[in-house]
Amino acid sequence: MTSPIDIEGGGTSVVVDGDQQPKSKPEEAKQLEGRSPGQLMWIRFKRDRTGVISAYVVIFFFVVGLAAPLIAKLYGKDPYTVFADERPELFDSAGVPLQPNGGISGEFWFGLEPGNGYDVFTKLLYGIRNSLMISLAVTVATVLTGIVLGVAAGYLGGKPDQLISRVIDFLLAFPSQLFFIASMPVVVSLFVSPRDETPVYVRVVALIAVQWVLGWMSLARILRGTTLALREREFIEAAKVSGASPVRIIRREILPNVVTPILVQSTYMLPNFVTAEAGLSFLGVGIVEPTPDWGQMFSKASTELVMQNDITYMFFPGISMIIFIVAFNLLGDSVRDAFDPKTAR
Amino acid sequence: MKEDLVLPAPREATADSSGDPLLVVEGLTKHFPVKGGFPIRRTVGAVQAVDGIDLTVHVGESFGLVGESGCGKSTTGRLITRLLEPTAGKISYRGKDITHASRKDLAPIRSEIQMIFQDPYSSLNPRQTVGKIISGPMEINGIEPTGGREARVRELLEIVGLNPEHYNRFPHEFSGGQRQRIGVARALALEPKLIVADEPVSALDVSIQAQVVNLLRKVQDELGIAFLFIAHDLAVVRHFSQRVAVMYLGKVIEVGDRESIYTRPRHPYTHALLSAVPEVNLAEETETGGRERIRLAGDVPSPISPPSGCRFRTRCWKAQDKCATEEPPLVRISGNHDGHLTACHFPEDPTIEARDEDIVLDPALAALEEGLNDD
Numbered sequence: 093m094t095s096p097i098d099i100e101g102g103g104t105s106v107v108v109d110g111d112q113q114p115k116s117k118p119e120e121a122k123q124l125e126g127r128s129p130g131q132l133m134w135i136r137f138k139r140d141r142t143g144v145i146s147a148y149v150v151i152f153f154f155v156v157g158l159a160a161p162l163i164a165k166l167y168g169k170d171p172y173t174v175f176a177d178e179r180p181e182l183f184d185s186a187g188v189p190l191q192p193n194g195g196i197s198g199e200f201w202f203g204l205e206p207g208n209g210y211d212v213f214t215k216l217l218y219g220i221r222n223s224l225m226i227s228l229a230v231t232v233a234t235v236l237t238g239i240v241l242g243v244a245a246g247y248l249g250g251k252p253d254q255l256i257s258r259v260i261d262f263l264l265a266f267p268s269q270l271f272f273i274a275s276m277p278v279v280v281s282l283f284v285s286p287r288d289e290t291p292v293y294v295r296v297v298a299l300i301a302v303q304w305v306l307g308w309m310s311l312a313r314i315l316r317g318t319t320l321a322l323r324e325r326e327f328i329e330a331a332k333v334s335g336a337s338p339v340r341i342i343r344r345e346i347l348p349n350v351v352t353p354i355l356v357q358s359t360y361m362l363p364n365f366v367t368a369e370a371g372l373s374f375l376g377v378g379i380v381e382p383t384p385d386w387g388q389m390f391s392k393a394s395t396e397l398v399m400q401n402d403i404t405y406m407f408f409p410g411i412s413m414i415i416f417i418v419a420f421n422l423l424g425d426s427v428r429d430a431f432d433p434k435t436a437r
Numbered sequence: 438m439k440e441d442l443v444l445p446a447p448r449e450a451t452a453d454s455s456g457d458p459l460l461v462v463e464g465l466t467k468h469f470p471v472k473g474g475f476p477i478r479r480t481v482g483a484v485q486a487v488d489g490i491d492l493t494v495h496v497g498e499s500f501g502l503v504g505e506s507g508c509g510k511s512t513t514g515r516l517i518t519r520l521l522e523p524t525a526g527k528i529s530y531r532g533k534d535i536t537h538a539s540r541k542d543l544a545p546i547r548s549e550i551q552m553i554f555q556d557p558y559s560s561l562n563p564r565q566t567v568g569k570i571i572s573g574p575m576e577i578n579g580i581e582p583t584g585g586r587e588a589r590v591r592e593l594l595e596i597v598g599l600n601p602e603h604y605n606r607f608p609h610e611f612s613g614g615q616r617q618r619i620g621v622a623r624a625l626a627l628e629p630k631l632i633v634a635d636e637p638v639s640a641l642d643v644s645i646q647a648q649v650v651n652l653l654r655k656v657q658d659e660l661g662i663a664f665l666f667i668a669h670d671l672a673v674v675r676h677f678s679q680r681v682a683v684m685y686l687g688k689v690i691e692v693g694d695r696e697s698i699y700t701r702p703r704h705p706y707t708h709a710l711l712s713a714v715p716e717v718n719l720a721e722e723t724e725t726g727g728r729e730r731i732r733l734a735g736d737v738p739s740p741i742s743p744p745s746g747c748r749f750r751t752r753c754w755k756a757q758d759k760c761a762t763e764e765p766p767l768v769r770i771s772g773n774h775d776g777h778l779t780a781c782h783f784p785e786d787p788t789i790e791a792r793d794e795d796i797v798l799d800p801a802l803a804a805l806e807e808g809l810n811d812d
Contacts, residue, residue: 126606129563326560327570330623333518334574335540335547344573348564 130351136430143426149419153412157221164214167201171218171384175200176209183209186397194402205392206402210382216408218384220416223373226299227365233304235358238311243350245312246319247342257316260309268306272368275302276377292383299378303365311357318350352431359424363417370413386413457531459631459663460494460517465526467512471741485740486512488687489526491767492665494631499657499664501678501695503671503710507737509687510667511555514635517665518552519543530631548578548627553653555636557616561608567594567619568604574626593622597652614645621652631663638673646670650677671714675699680776683707686737686748689767693777701787703770703779706749709733711789729791734798747782754796755783 127135137143156163164170176183182190187207189195194203194212202212245256279298284290322328322345331341370387372378374394379385381392386409392398393406468483487509494500502510515521517528519535528536530546551574554560561570571593572586582589591601597618608616617637624632634653638646650673657664668674674681675695682692683706691704702708709731716728733752738744744751750760759782767780772787797803 126566126603126610128566128607129609326554326556327562329515329520330552330554330560330620331573331577332520333547333550333552334577334627335544336573336577337540340577344565345562349562351564 133352133430137426140426140430142422143430146419146423146426149415150423153220153416153419154224156217157224160214160217160221163217167214169211169214171210171215172382173211174208175204175211176207179209186401188397188401193404196404202408203402203404205405206398207395208382210384212405212408215384215389216386216412219386219389219409220412222296222379222384223366223369223386226296226369227362229300230303230307230365230369231358231362233300234308234361235311235354237304237308238315238357239347239350239354241308242312242315243319243342243346246316247323247338247346249320249323253316256312260313263306264309266306269368269371271306272302272372273375273377276372292379295379299369299372303368307361307365311354311361314353314357315350318353319346322346322349356424356428356431359420359427363420363424366413366420367417457496458493459496459498459531460492460665461527461529462490462492462513462517463527463529464489464491465513465516465528466490466524467509467516467521468524482741485687485743487516488743490684490687490689492682492689492692494663494665496630497657497661497663498680499666499678501674501681502665502667502684503669503674503681504684505669505710505737507740508684509740510669510684511635513684514552514633514665514667518550518633520552544578548574548580549630551624551627551629551632553617553620553624553632553634553637556640557613557620558640560620561616563608566605566607567611570608570619571623571626574623578627580627589626590622593625596625596656597622598648612645613641614648617641617645617649618652621649621656625656625660625662628660629662631665633665633667635667636669637666639668639670646673653677671699671711683710686743687740688748688780690749690781691777691779692767693774693779697774697777700789701774701777702789703773703777703784703787704749704781705731705753705755705783705785708785708789728789730795730797732795732797732799732802734800747780752798754798755785757783 176187182195182204184190187209189204189206189209191197194206196203200211200213202216204210205212205215241256241260245253276298279302280290280294283294283298328341328345331345336344366386369378370385370390373380373385373387374391376391379388381388389409390406393409398405465487466485466489467487468485470480471482471484472478473481490509490513492500492502492513502513504510512521516523519528519538523536526536527534530550533546535543535546565573568587568590571590574580575582575586575589580586587604591604594601594603599615599618599622603611608619611619617640620637637653638649641649653664653666654677656662664677666674666678678695680692680694681698682689683698683704684690685706691698691702691707698707699711702711708729712729712731731754735752738748738751744761746762746764747753747756747760750756753760763782765780765782767778769775769777770779770781770784773779797806
């Protein structure tokens with residue numbers, strides 16, 4: 093897979109060479125440097141204003157997630173401090189912040205959570221961090237599985253293809269949301285006995301595993317089709333005539349040509365995993381208190397205490413998630429358009 | 438290995454049939470199974486794409502394989518390069534049986550048999566630079582030419598008439614003719630002894646066809662590489678090949694040197710094929726009385742159930758009962774030159790001069806011409 097960073101460097105230098113040094117002789121060799129399909133895609137992508145803005149938004153969220161501990165440190169609070177105990181003067185007897193809008197102030201930027209009195213700003217930062225990390229892990233796992241099984245099915249054909257395709261059909265027939273909800277407690281209980289306290293990492297691993305098992309099929313199916321079409325192309329035959337091994341053919345000839353569907357699909361898949369993970373945490377089978385999580389904040393916002401006393405609490409996780417999902421989906425569209433300029437929207 | 442390739446191969450040794458043959462194909466057969474049936478799919482028949490053909494290609498020789506679409510030409514090429522597994526028969530290269538050799542067994546001779554493909558748009562990996570495409574075969578076979586692979590690739594680009602500076606370009610930046618040249622350079626990269634060219638010019642513009650054919654001729658003359666040249670364009674084959682085989686429905690029906698096939702054909706199908714080539718020079722036609730005119734009717738029969746006996750009998754104007762019961766052997770018919778073999782019970786006269794009466798088997802065409810004559 094070509095990383096976008098590589099393409100960035102190559103793409104810009106080519107444009108600069110072509111524009112500025114058309115006459116200088118020593119540069120001639122450099123001038124004839126061709127533009128790879130990846131570089132062309134990058135040039136097209138950079139022209140797409142929506143895509144570039146969405147990319148910046150998405151990058152902003154990832155930076156926020158990665159730098160959450162740093163930001164929290166500068167801000168001076170952490171999401172685990174129970175301010176209802178530390179600063180009881182800020183809350184009434186029911187645990188609701190006394191100040192309006194959920195206690196938003198210069199000290200608590202996004203207010204305080206009714207009940208335990210967690211700081212909402214740091215909680216959201218860590219929530220974004222945890223949600224994105226889990227979703228990223230799921231995406232990486234599903235993409236890798238999709239590549240291995242999809243390309244194997246497409247390239248090998250025959251019996252292995254039949255087997256993998258039937259497994260895909262079978263798993264696609266599952267009602268995935270119901271399966272997630274039903275299987276989460278089962279998977280967790282595989283690791284921990286029901287009487288013990290469940291460690292956070294077990295829940296995280298279970299969340300990743302459950303979404304991975306039911307998440308890889310769509311990409312695998314697309315890659316199977318693409319590989320099947322590529323396998324019949326004459327450049328594969330040319331490699332075979334030269335005596336290339338199947339491993340080399342897959343690595344050097346097929347994989348570079350399936351980068352497009354992989355990138356496009358993963359930009360569509362990641363926001364879906366974010367919402368799915370949030371949904372599970374909202375329903376109480378994902379991440380639970382006190383670990384901060386995007387979806388779990390919605391769950392908290394819908395409890396009676398918060399709903400009736402602090403409607404602003406919902407605002408921050410809600411708006412941030414909407415912005416993230418919309419930006420990521422727009423980014424996915426732009427990536428697809430950049431790779432495939434002939435398809436009209 | 439490089440030295441003997443740089444020297445031009447002696448033309449005399451290649452033109453005649455003497456010397457050890459490079460490639461011998463005996464009774465080569467390829468049947469593609471036809472699956473069907475419900476609920477259990479099983480083999481219900483076979484497409485007899487290639488059905489027992491014999492060929493011999495000598496060192497440095499250009500051997501043409503012609504026939505209409507679907508007669509098994511390309512399948513033959515893919516069998517010889519072992520992209521397909523033969524159903525039966527034997528392929529031997531320099532006396533070594535490679536019919537069912539595995540990839541590892543083939544490794545030592547992989548570099549000696551290369552292929553040029555039909556479609557220049559699908560035969561180059563769009564994600565690789567020209568340099569990578571051409572040096573790929575060298576990398577696979579662990580060939581380290583003196584001066585490095587890059588220098589060798591630049592040299593090859595020059596040989597096929599491209600700018601060596603195109604090394605870092607991608608295939609989408611080239612035209613069809615240039616792409617086909619890149620394909621030729623890739624085939625030459627391993628310094629092969631035999632190149633199977635599967636309709637190398639049929640996807641190209643007519644003006645570019647000549648360039649590529651001349652390039653291939655140059656390559657063949659200078660490097661002494663044997664060619665198995667597969668094409669449906671008779672003029673191109675005539676320009677390129679010293680010996681020609683005509684295929685019909687998975688069988689070789691006539692084989693011989695170029696002059697025999699083009700001026701003294703014996704098989705009715707060869708006559709029909711030659712007479713179908715469009716003639717530009719009308720003046721010459723009127724002077725010499727012109728060429729014979731044969732127009733066949735109908736389509737090639739299905740290769741799933743080919744006709745009994747002679748496969749051409751369903752479209753042949755000379756067919757008799759014997760043709761349906763007895764398959765004609767590929768033999769030398771009296772009056773033929775050496776090495777000119779024909780598979781026909783009732784061969785035609787060895788001429789392509791105009792006949793007293795045109796043979797027009799197509800009823801629609803016949804009716805049309807009738808109407809024209811009445812006017």
